[in-house]
Amino acid sequence: MATLHTHTIAPAPVRKERPGRVAGKVALVTGGTGGIGQAIALRLGQEGARVVLTDINPALAAAATAALQSQGIETIFVQHDVCDEASWKAAVAAACERFGQLDVLVNNAGIALPPPESFELTRFEDWRKIMSVNLDGVFLGMREAVAVMKDSGGGSIVNIGSIAAYVGTPGGAAYGSSKGGVRSLTKQAAVMCARKGYNIRINAVHPCYIRTPLTEASAAKRFGADKAVQALKDLHPFQCLGEPDDVAYAVLFLASDESRLVNAADIVVDGALLSS
Template sequence: MAGRVAGKLALVTGAAQGLGAAQAQMLAREGAKVLCTDINEAGAKDVAASIDDSCGSGTAFAMKLDVTSPEEWDAAIDMARESMGGLSILVNNAGVGVRGNIETCTYEDWKRGFAINVDSVFLGCQKALQLMKDNQPGSIVNISSIAGLIASDTMPGYNASKAAVWMLSKSVALYCAKMGWNIRCNSVHPTFIDTPILDGIVANSGRDKSVVMDKLARQIPLKRVGEPDDIANGVLYLASDESKFMTGAELKLDGGISAM
């Protein structure tokens, strides 16, 4: 049986691990060709190799991409054209945490957070549309965060950058619709997910991982930390034609936090 994104051509950023790896694997299992990109080139190649092992040779490709570099984005779009024959799905997944409250967050960390979390999405959308226009229908999925919708006193840089992704997604969606293109753009808003990013939180806490995970789970109405495939399933839906009437929207995958 054909997969839910059979015949589609996807580029995923931050695909070397965590959410990005899960998204790339999910899209490939459901029939898409996938270009795995990451600043960690070796990790992206490992994920692509694992996809080819399970889905067949020529399903996945990999390359280094610093998502803050316009030139490297140009190279990634060229790679999508040359390796897959086009691009119909873009998943802007790459992102970082931004440490510190309004008094302790350094200007350098603030700028780095916006460069990786926001500039990358701007560049990705701008560069990818050049190719996606020739491969309609298309879908852009931007990974924001529930922290882009709900503020915290401890993370102004992360809150602000992820909120920017949310609003940028809406602007791109409206532009594509105005141009008459069958290209949609939506944002995804996860809560705590069991990925290597949480390992950093655990390390900074100085506590056992199980203690930290239990504490995080208690903040979520469903009383559990999410799994990477919980987010990848949402990305799959937005990338597929099943969501063909959904654009400029936000998909909250937060275990109920935003309902409180």
């Protein structure tokens, strides 16, 4: 007679409540009320960081902080102009005063201006403005953060560049050069800090076209409103348009201790666009 085997199915493993990937850290995110900044702040907050959101424009501050707080994330907003030295000192001081430390800086604030018709028509004031926010801002931020982090055991700095750091685009002289500068500056500062034994890692994330209101508006101008999204997708071999979260997840990895050996690196988040 056949023996009837009864199998006892092991109970589903209980998923232990794990600490967040950046639990206990304090992160300052510049341009924190913008499309990508919001996503970064949310991801870091959901993984346990306390978040200092900064932006030059306070208009969206209440909504941006409420979005984080509704998820139980401790956050404050600081109005902050990344081009201004005194403003940087105040923002870092506010983070340290409120949360006692600064472990992660995400230099995300950045601008683009309508591209000139051709290179020789690039206006010097536009060049200066873009350099001032995109490159001076990153330099000042790194300098202020390193000064604090080196005395408190270290930290992680993530600079948001762009695929424009790698390739020429029509009308992209100022924007592309500013992001190329961010790419180089990341390595200069990272190597110096490593040699000094500061335990501060500095890396860059270079996104392709990411679906934000700004990208959609400029693509609508370039391709027409009804064709904009598809045209942007077609640029990428992956045939997809990046979302702010695609950038946020790369930042999360670099902010966390999972990336302890990743330093002075470029992480390109581009759906293979640069390789095509």
